[in-house]
Amino acid sequence: MPSKNDLLKFRNEINDVDKKIVQLLAKRKKLVLNIAKSKIKNNQPIRDIQREKYLLEKLTDLAKKNNLDSNYIIRLFQLIIEESVLTQKEILKKSRNDKNINSPTFSFLGPKGSYSQIATLKYAEKHFERYIENACLNFEEVVKSVECKKSDYAILPIENSCSGFINEVLNILKKTKLFIIGEINIPINHCLLGIKKIELSQIQSIYSHPQPFKQCSNFIKQFPNWKIQYTNSTADAMKKITEYKIQNNVALGSEIGGKIYGLKVLYKNLANKKKNITRFIFLARKFATISSTEKTKLTLILNIKKVSKELDKILLILKNKKIIVKKLTSQNIHKKLCKETFYIDIQGNISSPLMQEIIQKIQKITHFVKILGCYPIENTAQILK
Template sequence: MEIGIQGVEGSFHNEAASSYFADRPIEIRPFHDFRSLAKSINAKQMDYGVMAIENTIAGTILPNYALINEYDLKITGEIYTRIEMNLIAHKGKKAADLDQIYSHPMALLQCADFLANYPKIKLTEYDDTADSVRFIRDEGMKNAGAIASKKAAEIFDMDILDSNIETNKKNYTRFLIMTSRMNGHDQIPQKASLRVITKHDPGALAEVLLIFKLHGINLTKIQSMPILGKPYQYAFNIDVVWADYDNYKDALQALNNKAELVKVHGEYLKGNIPSV
């Protein structure tokens, strides 16, 4: 089974894919950017794609919501992954031996407290955490390190000098499991991701939210997004969960009667947030 990810093998997308599909053999197909990944999913060039949508520190990845809508992708699942940063270098090296550390700018920021212990080490931004490990290996940079996942160290046969060096240990990323648009469910869904455009009237959003309340539907996320070509008008990306699927279906019917547009991006089993 072929799984598309953003980033190279060993990235956190790779870890999320391996965890979600742990019961099945998979082949990872890397993409340099999210748009290329979305295009390939839409063209049915792989079985599934894995796309990050939000992080507990960095927040929502807004462009990915736009890609999901633009390419009419279907969300079939989700997984929450603990983001554990590790200092990685050539075998036999110690942190004190390093004169430069490469990684994605967000990873460098998330490890600021640890890096403050080594003020003489130059910090260099790189496009991808896992690829920064490959870079220092392939370039033979013996006194350089990289910050990435444990899987990256394993794939590129490098040593982990220090593990879990991120400042905030409650650092999670939510990844969506995507396919091209299709119908049907393998199991009764527990969660849905919706795109809702309300009427441009006073209280329109409040009326939409009241529908969920009256049907016992819990909102786990609501995110406004500008509508292209309509300045200062917004769509709302809404995640909901329920105890009774029939209640959700009734709420969806009421929502269709009230809102200007309702698009179901996916109905799926909700993921479990791992414990620290």
Template structure:
């Protein structure tokens, strides 16, 4: 049997490491991991200092030329240590993204004192603990004190925020598999609340049930309507199983947890199973492997988005039935170089064949170009409503130099 060659290494200590026992090697890895955590925390402190420095000179959070130069240098240094370019790129894209988010949060808190810093936040979510809305809200308010109140309808969430019962509401707006959440679009049209944020939540549906429940014993699956849409391929292949709809994923999980017959299961996330004392019966039942839902965060008071932060604005327009009017609106965005990230149509109740259009675009409501563009659109449209400007969640990775990227692979 041919002996496997030792792993390639560029460190002088590698031959010494090979002499250690497995327990000693693992201890060494743990110590290095601890050092990495300390260094990442220290790097975050420097990122905060960068944000403070940028307050005075109004520099944008992102300097992609600086990021590109940094990545090129790091790829070259990594190659000299035997580290593949894709490994260095993925690692530092994540680190850079964290730095950009951290700086953006600091600048936003500075522009909106008291909005998202200090004090306990009350947040209305659909379904409560175990629901995807709850997980998305926890992600958005990470690091802050927050109390979450469960509601069984989107309208209930909006009403609670409008009445002041809760400060914030978190609502799903679109999914990569099932598309737009039409009920939320319709409710936003009549709401006086403002969008102040967005957050994406990865959705990996599983079939969950009691500890003794198996796929063979399941007779009924309980699911939120959106979850059913996102899993309809898998559900369509199951013989003898009916589907019952629930108001939220959390309600579906509660009903499965109350089952004593072993015949009821629910669709939900694996991370929610323990909270309800359930087990995973079947994993990965979503139609598409890459499945995510985008959520909006709403509140009563519009926020100011720092001009240093990448920003989106959401609006609703109605163009009537004038031929070419929507095309005219789109030309305004094109001529102003304001990229659209979403365009969705909804019928207007009581006006057959007329449509409302929900538009998300990259731009800040306080930017002169956006102000002028919206004025131009007002001249074209019968109706326009601004839902809010908010920091864009998605951070586009900086492109690295192909020369540096492939140099380490020769």
């Protein structure tokens, strides 16, 4: 029978073990906090049932080897795991609440790694401390998410220095009730991206959005045997290459996107022009309020008859008032009616009396005038350096 001294000794040893258990649980909790942050950053689910099952199986085996009751170990670690899950859920909840405070949502053509997402990143970081991203399947969905108040801003590529204006986006602008509130110019470096380094002669299929194919048409024409595969976005193309794992298939997209999807750059700078730039516009539900001292641009849509001299009259008004025309493009809207839709960017501020006067004069010439927005001018010269 143990003496009182022996009993005290055993109890002290148990106290030391219990202390170590508490310290190890504290250490475990710190690791749980780091895991939670990683899951939030990478948008991963909090609970992993398969991992929990595997963990309990391993601990059960370990318990048997150490002559411990398996049910006891299972109950103990189920409690520890539940505590871990609750801790992670609390951190996730706090993170969401923090993000939603003054954090606008930006909708763009996704998934992540697309040029639209790159443009969103550069624009949002200029204007906001925090923001939320919403990747969409197509341009229509991008705009509708803002119209339906699911997002605050929509980003659309409107023109490219190689392929010109994007007709699909111009058609959307004609219909939407959103307003352009900003723009950003992004240098575009189209790359061939693959699972591993291969020769051009080994390529069978190439995946991308229709726009990069237009912008790199001179390069693509050299390989008539390549099968062209159209996707919703450049990032979608890269995602497919990663998922299909066919070494002879490649994607046409950005180097940044290639890194996200773990693809290797086969060739760079494939656009028809050396300086390939895409202008992206940002749209919101409300008209932008801009200082009168800021250099601004006004975008209008006009419906004009082809046979008339309406366009000449409008351009003459702008010339007489010394208004700079930044961009002018047109689309046929009805051949029988001989009408065209004109998109025109002019330098000026909608709030100025001069611009109000000019708008009134234009309205008298053509019955349809839509003001798409008034917003700060992006300095393209800095991009081209």
